[in-house]
Amino acid sequence: MAVEYLSLSQLLRGARVYERLPQPLQQALKRSVWYTLITELAALSLFIFLPRDIWWVRVQPGGFFLGPTVDITNTLLDAAVVVLPYLMVINLFNLFLTLTILTVSLLLIQPVHEPFHWLATLNALPAGLNIVVTSITIGFFALIIIINLIIWAIIISFILGVIAALLSSSR
Amino acid sequence: MYKTNSRRPVFVEVSECQMLAQGRYPEMVHALSLRSTPHELASLPVQAIILQKHERTLATAQKHDLPVVFVGSAPAITGTKVFRGVSTDWGLVNIAEDPHFIAEGNRAVIPQQVLHELKSIQRAGLDFEAVYVAHEIEKNRLAPGQMLTLDMIAPPSSKGATSRSMQMSQAAESFWTGVGRLLLGSLRLGIGVVSTAAAVGAASVSFGATAYAYDPILFGLHIDRTVVIEGRPLALWYYLASWTWNE
Numbered sequence: 001m002a003v004e005y006l007s008l009s010q011l012l013r014g015a016r017v018y019e020r021l022p023q024p025l026q027q028a029l030k031r032s033v034w035y036t037l038i039t040e041l042a043a044l045s046l047f048i049f050l051p052r053d054i055w056w057v058r059v060q061p062g063g064f065f066l067g068p069t070v071d072i073t074n075t076l077l078d079a080a081v082v083v084l085p086y087l088m089v090i091n092l093f094n095l096f097l098t099l100t101i102l103t104v105s106l107l108l109i110q111p112v113h114e115p116f117h118w119l120a121t122l123n124a125l126p127a128g129l130n131i132v133v134t135s136i137t138i139g140f141f142a143l144i145i146i147i148n149l150i151i152w153a154i155i156i157s158f159i160l161g162v163i164a165a166l167l168s169s170s171r
Numbered sequence: 172m173y174k175t176n177s178r179r180p181v182f183v184e185v186s187e188c189q190m191l192a193q194g195r196y197p198e199m200v201h202a203l204s205l206r207s208t209p210h211e212l213a214s215l216p217v218q219a220i221i222l223q224k225h226e227r228t229l230a231t232a233q234k235h236d237l238p239v240v241f242v243g244s245a246p247a248i249t250g251t252k253v254f255r256g257v258s259t260d261w262g263l264v265n266i267a268e269d270p271h272f273i274a275e276g277n278r279a280v281i282p283q284q285v286l287h288e289l290k291s292i293q294r295a296g297l298d299f300e301a302v303y304v305a306h307e308i309e310k311n312r313l314a315p316g317q318m319l320t321l322d323m324i325a326p327p328s329s330k331g332a333t334s335r336s337m338q339m340s341q342a343a344e345s346f347w348t349g350v351g352r353l354l355l356g357s358l359r360l361g362i363g364v365v366s367t368a369a370a371v372g373a374a375s376v377s378f379g380a381t382a383y384a385y386d387p388i389l390f391g392l393h394i395d396r397t398v399v400i401e402g403r404p405l406a407l408w409y410y411l412a413s414w415t416w417n418e
Contacts, residue, residue, distance in 0.1 A: 005247070005301035006267045008391055008411070009293055014278040015286055018416075019329045026340030035347055114332060121339040128350045135354050 022111035036127040246403035299391030388413035
C-alpha cells in the first residue's frame, strides 16, 4: 500500500487554529441553559393556558377587594396586560436561541465554538428577568389577596364577636 | 559541509554542530537521533535535485530568518517510531497517520502563533513533500511497534478559551443564584450554592489535570524516492516548529 504524504502547503490549507477549537460547555453553564429552557417553557405555557377573559377582568370596589387594594390590583392588571405580550415575544425569541444551543451542542454534549458560550450566558438574562417580573407580579397579587383575607378575617371575627356579645347580653 | 561529485550519487555530510541541540529542544534532538553522522551520511547516495532543494531550503531559511533547521537524514518511516528520552518518550509519526489529525477530520490543529510561523515559511517559497510530527509522551507509555493513540496526544483545551468559558459559567451561575435569592428573599438556594462550589472545584481539578501538556514538534521532509533504506525512501529532515500546549 502506497504511503500517503502530506506536504506543508497541504497541511496549512486545512489547518485549524487551536485557540478557536470548540470547547465543552462548563457544568454551571449547562445548568443555566436548562434553567432557561424550563423558565421559558413555563412562561409560555402560562401565557398560552391563561384564560382569555383575564385580560379584561378588573376588580370592583365593594367586593372581596377592599379600599386601596382595588386600585393597586387594577393597576397591576393593566401593567400586566401591557407588558405580558412583549415578554412573551422576547421569551419566544429566547426559546429559539436556547433550542439552537441545544441542537448545535447535541443536548449540551458536544463542544461548541466560543460564540455559543457567550450566547448561552446571555440567554439566561431575559429568562431570569422574566421569572423575576412574573414572580414579583404574582407575589404582589398573592400579597394583596392575603391582606384582604386577613382584613376579612378580622371583620368577620369582629362581627361574630359583636353578635356573640349581643346574644350573651340578651340572655 | 557538502561533498558534491560531478557524477551521481551525490553525498551529503551534516555539520556536527546543530543549532537545535543547543537550542530549546536539545533533549528532543538527541532522543530522536535523527542526526546522521558524517560517516553514515557519506554512504548514502542522494539525488542532485534533492541536494539542490536542500541548499535552497537552507539559503531561504537563512535569508528570511526562518526557524527551519536541518536535523539529519533518515528514512521516511511508516507507523510510529518510538524514541526513549530522559524524562519522557517521543512518538514520531507521519502527520497523515497522526491520530489527532485523523480525529479532526484530516485537519491539523496548530496554535495561531505557530501557524503564522509556518505560513511565513510557506510565503518564503519553501515547501516540504511530507510533514512528520513528534509527540512527547509519558515515559514507557508506548512500546516499540505500538501505534500512537489519540488519548496519548490529544491536546488539552486552550487555556484562554477555558478561562473565558469558566468566567461565563460562573457569571451564569451567579445570575441564577441572584434570581433565586431575589425570589426567595434572604433564603439561599442551597442546591445552587452547593452545586456552584462543586462546579468551581471540579473545573479547577479538570484544569489542573490538563495543565501538563506534552510538546509536539513538526518536521518537514525532502524525500528522495530513488534511495530506499529498509523499504522506506530516504529523506532529509528539517525542524519546522514546536510548541507547548497552553503556553
